[in-house]
Amino acid sequence: MSNNRVSRRQFLGYTLTGVGGFMAAGMLMPMVRFAVDPVLQQKDGGDFVLTDQRAEDITEEPVRVDFSFEQTDAWYVSEVTNSAWVYKEGDKLIALSPVCKHLGCTVNWAGDPEQPTQFFCPCHAGRYEKNGQNIAGTPPLGPLDEYEVQEQDGYVAIGAVRLNTLV
Amino acid sequence: MLNKLYDWVDERLDITPIWRDIADHEVPEHVNPAHHFSAFVYCFGGLTFFITVIQILSGMFLTMYYVPDIENAWQSVYYLQNEVAFGEIVRGMHHWGASLVVVMIFLHTLRVFFTGSYKKPRELNWVVGVLLFGVILGLSFTGYLLPWDMKALFATKVGIEIAASVPLVGGMIKTLLAGDATILGAQTLTRFFAIHVFFLPAALLGLLAAHFIMIRRQGISGPL
Numbered sequence: 001m002s003n004n005r006v007s008r009r010q011f012l013g014y015t016l017t018g019v020g021g022f023m024a025a026g027m028l029m030p031m032v033r034f035a036v037d038p039v040l041q042q043k044d045g046g047d048f049v050l051t052d053q054r055a056e057d058i059t060e061e062p063v064r065v066d067f068s069f070e071q072t073d074a075w076y077v078s079e080v081t082n083s084a085w086v087y088k089e090g091d092k093l094i095a096l097s098p099v100c101k102h103l104g105c106t107v108n109w110a111g112d113p114e115q116p117t118q119f120f121c122p123c124h125a126g127r128y129e130k131n132g133q134n135i136a137g138t139p140p141l142g143p144l145d146e147y148e149v150q151e152q153d154g155y156v157a158i159g160a161v162r163l164n165t166l167v
Numbered sequence: 168m169l170n171k172l173y174d175w176v177d178e179r180l181d182i183t184p185i186w187r188d189i190a191d192h193e194v195p196e197h198v199n200p201a202h203h204f205s206a207f208v209y210c211f212g213g214l215t216f217f218i219t220v221i222q223i224l225s226g227m228f229l230t231m232y233y234v235p236d237i238e239n240a241w242q243s244v245y246y247l248q249n250e251v252a253f254g255e256i257v258r259g260m261h262h263w264g265a266s267l268v269v270v271m272i273f274l275h276t277l278r279v280f281f282t283g284s285y286k287k288p289r290e291l292n293w294v295v296g297v298l299l300f301g302v303i304l305g306l307s308f309t310g311y312l313l314p315w316d317m318k319a320l321f322a323t324k325v326g327i328e329i330a331a332s333v334p335l336v337g338g339m340i341k342t343l344l345a346g347d348a349t350i351l352g353a354q355t356l357t358r359f360f361a362i363h364v365f366f367l368p369a370a371l372l373g374l375l376a377a378h379f380i381m382i383r384r385q386g387i388s389g390p391l
Contacts, residue, residue: 027221030253030260031228037252074232074250075242 048150048157053086055093055151062087062109062119062130065095067158084147084158085109085119087130094131095149097161102126102139119144131166143167192383197390208282209387211275216375218268222306223368225261233313235360237353240315265307272303284388292381299374302367309363315356323359324351 006014053065062085071080084095085107098106100121107128111120118135119128127135132144146166148159177183196202198209232247232254234240247254276296279285285293312323331341338348346354 027224027260030256031224034228034247034251034253034257035231037254040252075239075246 048148048152048159050152051156051158053156055154055156058086058088058093058156060087060089062096064098064109065156065158084149086149086156093149093151093156094166095147095156095158096132096164097145097147099145100126100140101134101142101144107144129167132164133167193386195387195390198387208274208278211271211278215268215271215275218264218271219371219375221260222264222268225257225264226364228257229261230364235313235357237315237356240313240356244314265310268303269307272300276300282388282391286388289381289385289388292378292385295374295377295381299371299378302371302374306363306367306371309359309367312356312359313363320351323355327351 049067049069051065051067053063064083065086066081066083068079068081071078083098083106085098086093086095088094096119098108100107100123102121102124105121105123107119107121107126109119110116111122112118112125112127115127117130119130119132121127121140124139126140127138128140128144129135132146134140134143143164143166145161146164147161150157150159198206200206200210229247232243232251234243244258248258249255279293279296308323308326312319327341327344330344331337333340342348344355344358345351346358
């Protein structure tokens with residue numbers, strides 16, 4: 001026995017707290033894990049989606065290319081259409097995400113008549129260079145995301161989205 | 168650390184009398200299973216409450232995934248049970264707890280009946296207890312429909328037909344419950360969902376508060 005004698009009251013307090021805590025944890029642990037599941041779920045990477053845009057028609061001027069794929073949203077499966085801004089730099093295809101890095105609106109190439117060589121977001125007048133670089137002094141804090149892109153049988157195919165590698 | 172935090176709050180808000188009022192109460196020897204093991208029958212009320220708390224908690228978490236819509240209800244239940252981590256456990260708690268709470272409330276009622284605890288001055292608490300029993304049965308009935316599978320559908324059809332057999336107003340009760348005179352469908356599901364997660368739990372909490380305030384006021388009934 002140590003010198004610190006544990007009184008009956010303390011012992012009962014510790015025991016009840018311990019057992020009660022164990023029971024509460026046993027009850028709450030499954031529920032909390034259940035609730036945070038979306039954060040921990042693994043999502044497999046997207047495959048390339050074939051578009052109906054011919055690769056040889058792509059110029060140095062960005063064009064909007066729509067692509068549709070089957071999206072599984074928990075129990076809801078639906079056909080979703082997203083778009084990308086695609087252009088050529090030399091022979092290399094480049095596809096940029098149209099999602100503004102400020103608050104997620106959709107940007108347009110030359111959307112602002114005064115800036116015909118920039119992407120423009122109509123929500124808060126965010127602007128980007130052709131390579132996706134955000135223009136200082138406008139709301140966005142980072143460059144537009146980039147899609148993996150390749151040519152398949154002469155058509156543009158769009159893959160997973162990743163951070164911009166051009167700037 | 169915790170003691171200091173407690174003292175800091177207590178010094179300012181004097182919270183000790185509040186929880187003393189709640190926690191300190193007499194537990195007579197005849198209801199303490201440590202003295203007479205047969206006194207465990209006095210635990211059924213507390214166990215009913217304990218399971219009710221589990222039902223409320225697990226139900227709150229289930230609504231994170233569940234949708235009360237005829238197209239998606241079953242799909243969302245299937246998803247939360249099979250695709251979400253611990254979904255089987257959390258739904259299992261709600262599913263089995265639902266039956267257990269009815270068993271416990273029934274045993275509690277039997278105990279109160281056979282110990283004569285409903286007699287003067289506790290008649291009002293008996294009345295509130297019977298209302299609570301009704302609310303729990305209502306929760307069971309409305310909750311049964313929500314998974315929107317065949318068993319849920321036909322059990323509710325039968326339940327609504329029973330309600331419809333009431334003389335004179337039966338047809339109106341049926342329409343009121345189902346949301347439609349003939350169809351048991353979209354409106355029935357949303358209605359039952361609203362009743363299950365908002366209306367009846369509100370009634371349940373109010374009645375439980377009354378139940379507990381009365382038992383604390385009147386104390387535990389004497390030995391046989």
